[in-house]
Amino acid sequence: MSPRQENGIVSCSLHENGTSDPLPLAYSEKAVQEMLQLPLEGIDNNLVEFSEAMRTVAKALRRAAEGKTSAQAEAAEWKRKFELEKSRNLQLERKAISSVNSCCDLPNKRTSDLADQPEVCLPANGKNGHCCGANGICNHEVLRDGEVRSDSEPVNKKVVKKASFKLSWNSEGSKGNQYKHDVVSFDRGNISTTERSSKQIFLKWDSNPQTVLVLTKPNSDSVKLLCSELVRWLKDQKKLNIYVEPRVRSELLDESSSFNFVQTWKEDEEVLLLHTKVDLVVTLGGDGTVLWAASLFKGPVPPVVPLSMGSLGFMTAFHSEQYKESLDSVLQGPVSITLRHRLQCYVIRETAKHEFDTEEPILVLNEVTIDRGISSYLTNLECYCDNTFVTCVQGDGLILSTTSGSTAYSLAAGGSMVHPQVPGILFTPICPHSLSFRPLILPEHVTVRVQVPFNSRSSAWASFDGKDRKQLNPGDALICSMAPWPVPTACQVDSTSDFLRSIHEGLHWNLRKIQNSDGPSSST
Ligand SMILES: NC(=O)c1ccc[n+]([C@@H]2O[C@H](COP(=O)([O-])OP(=O)(O)OC[C@H]3O[C@@H](n4cnc5c(N)ncnc54)[C@H](O)[C@@H]3O)[C@@H](O)[C@H]2O)c1
Numbered sequence: 444m445s446p447r448q449e450n451g452i453v454s455c456s457l458h459e460n461g462t463s464d465p466l467p468l469a470y471s472e473k474a475v476q477e478m479l480q481l482p483l484e485g486i487d488n489n490l491v492e493f494s495e496a497m498r499t500v501a502k503a504l505r506r507a508a509e510g511k512t513s514a515q516a517e518a519a520e521w522k523r524k525f526e527l528e529k530s531r532n533l534q535l536e537r538k539a540i541s542s543v544n545s546c547c548d549l550p551n552k553r554t555s556d557l558a559d560q561p562e563v564c565l566p567a568n569g570k571n572g573h574c575c576g577a578n579g580i581c582n583h584e585v586l587r588d589g590e591v592r593s594d595s596e597p598v599n600k601k602v603v604k605k606a607s608f609k610l611s612w613n614s615e616g617s618k619g620n621q622y623k624h625d626v627v628s629f630d631r632g633n634i635s636t637t638e639r640s641s642k643q644i645f646l647k648w649d650s651n652p653q654t655v656l657v658l659t660k661p662n663s664d665s666v667k668l669l670c671s672e673l674v675r676w677l678k679d680q681k682k683l684n685i686y687v688e689p690r691v692r693s694e695l696l697d698e699s700s701s702f703n704f705v706q707t708w709k710e711d712e713e714v715l716l717l718h719t720k721v722d723l724v725v726t727l728g729g730d731g732t733v734l735w736a737a738s739l740f741k742g743p744v745p746p747v748v749p750l751s752m753g754s755l756g757f758m759t760a761f762h763s764e765q766y767k768e769s770l771d772s773v774l775q776g777p778v779s780i781t782l783r784h785r786l787q788c789y790v791i792r793e794t795a796k797h798e799f800d801t802e803e804p805i806l807v808l809n810e811v812t813i814d815r816g817i818s819s820y821l822t823n824l825e826c827y828c829d830n831t832f833v834t835c836v837q838g839d840g841l842i843l844s845t846t847s848g849s850t851a852y853s854l855a856a857g858g859s860m861v862h863p864q865v866p867g868i869l870f871t872p873i874c875p876h877s878l879s880f881r882p883l884i885l886p887e888h889v890t891v892r893v894q895v896p897f898n899s900r901s902s903a904w905a906s907f908d909g910k911d912r913k914q915l916n917p918g919d920a921l922i923c924s925m926a927p928w929p930v931p932t933a934c935q936v937d938s939t940s941d942f943l944r945s946i947h948e949g950l951h952w953n954l955r956k957i958q959n960s961d962g963p964s965s966s967t
């Protein structure tokens with residue numbers, strides 16, 4: 444082999460048989476060293492230069508990606524603010540109209556009598572702009588978004604309008620006329636909190652509920668049996684209109700044609716208008732049926748009465764055998780409710796032309812999970828909270844959970860159990876490959892962004908309340924923030940008793956035999 448230098452690169456010539464020329468004897472090791480020194484340095488210099496150039500390019504790319512990520516997060520935040528502002532403006536508009544129409548001057552006048560007028564309320568006390576006083580809120584003020592009269596009103600039925608109700612909560616301050624709307628008050632330089640969001644909320648009907656949607660777990664004979672009994676009772680004894688899913692209507696009609704009073708829908712679009720027709724939702728099943736019920740409502744959700752017919756039943760406080768007593772008391776009111784917050788998730792594709800080009804939002808009651816799917820590689824998920832980098836999740840994935848979902852998948856992944864009335868977003872890693880990655884709980888006002896970086900080895904997968912898996916390719920992102928529409932579930936006792944009962948009975952939380960008193964005493 445004869446080493447040659449061409450353009451600063453050393454090359455050796457090989458014979459076709461793969462052997463090389465023996466080095467001339469004059470080439471001592473030192474000589475070789477000297478000969479090779481210069482060209483090798485040339486290679487090194489080139490490599491160093493090249494790697495520096497690559498580093499600069501990588502840095503520029505990373506900066507561009509970070510810039511894009513932060514711009515996307517900012518855009519999503521603005522979008523969220525825009526939506527909140529829009530709904531706030533809508534409320535103000537309604538209040539303004541209400542002062543003209545004075546609908547609340549007519550106590551208990553049913554809104555159906557006002558079918559052609561905007562359905563709004565006049566402040567009853569002339570104060571605060573709320574018809575229900577300072578520590579309450581009327582459903583007319585919050586639940587009217589997107590309510591449009593459907594052209595396809597249910598077959599053979601008269602137009603029925605929703606029952607009105609008000610929500611109220613205990614406020615110590617209001618007793619002494621010291622009620623303040625501010626979260627924090629400054630009284631002579633002293634800071635005190637006057638308002639917290641986790642008070643027990645009561646629902647009181649202003650007019651009687653007229654329409655009930657009954658949702659049932661499929662493929663269960665006991666559920667089917669109870670469903671027909673319950674539907675009959677609601678119709679005959681309570682004189683209520685009943686809606687069920689198309690599948691359930693067919694099942695009921697198969698049983699008897701006398702169930703033809705039961706209403707349903709044909710098109711999926713009609714489901715979007717359900718909240719305008721339904722006063723109350725009753726679920727027959729387990730937690731999965733409550734999740735299913737919530738998923739049908741992409742906007743406001745009517746109060747839900749979950750009758751337990753599953754094995755665990757964290758969110759199903761009512762025993763199904765006692766459905767008559769339970770429903771009697773809920774229909775009569777007032778009833779304690781838990782406002783279960785939901786998360787609103789958007790997927791932004793890398794190919795999106797601009798930041799508002801997101802897919803339809805998905806609302807979750809438990810959690811959104813971003814995991815590695817069938818890939819055997821670690822996930823590589825860059826997470827941002829508002830515009831601040833949080834961490835990179837390397838492991839099996841990440842759970843962004845509501846506090847209601849804190850007892851579900853998040854719990855299994857090591858997250859804390861949180862009272863469902865506490866607003867917040869749980870940030871729980873799944874099998875992180877790091878010893879120090881403890882779960883976080885973030886405040887309710889933040890927007891979390893999970894980005895699959897371009898250099899990720901594989902795609903990630905998002906699933907929503909354990910359903911609807913969506914592939915997230917490198918460059919795609921998922922944005923998640925608190926949704927404006929919670930799921931109000933009726934309580935058996937109250938929010939806190941129901942939560943504690945479910946962790947005791949459902950999970951046997953901290954169950955341990957009490958220690959005997961006959962051990963060593965402290966004096967010995
Ligand atoms: N490793 C896990 O624990 C794990 C894995 C996958 C999904 N899940 C949970 O299952 C949920 C979907 O429920 P499903 O009924 O449609 O599926 P499913 O039929 O597979 O039931 C999952 C279990 O989770 C329970 N569960 C659901 N929501 C709960 C909650 N808020 N608190 C306590 N327990 C709850 C259900 O009662 C059921 O026992 C997902 O949202 C997820 O939280 C848990």
Ligand SMILES: Nc1ncnc2c1ncn2[C@@H]1O[C@H](COP(=O)(O)OP(=O)(O)OP(=O)(O)O)[C@@H](O)[C@H]1O
Pocket residue numbers: 658659660661688728729730731732733734735752753754755756
């Ligand atoms: N009306 C419905 N239509 C379609 N799927 C439904 C409906 N109701 C429930 N499901 C689904 O059926 C599955 C089982 O429901 P659910 O969790 O209520 O019953 P369960 O598994 O017997 O209860 P538990 O989880 O307490 O043991 C869930 O995945 C849920 O999403």
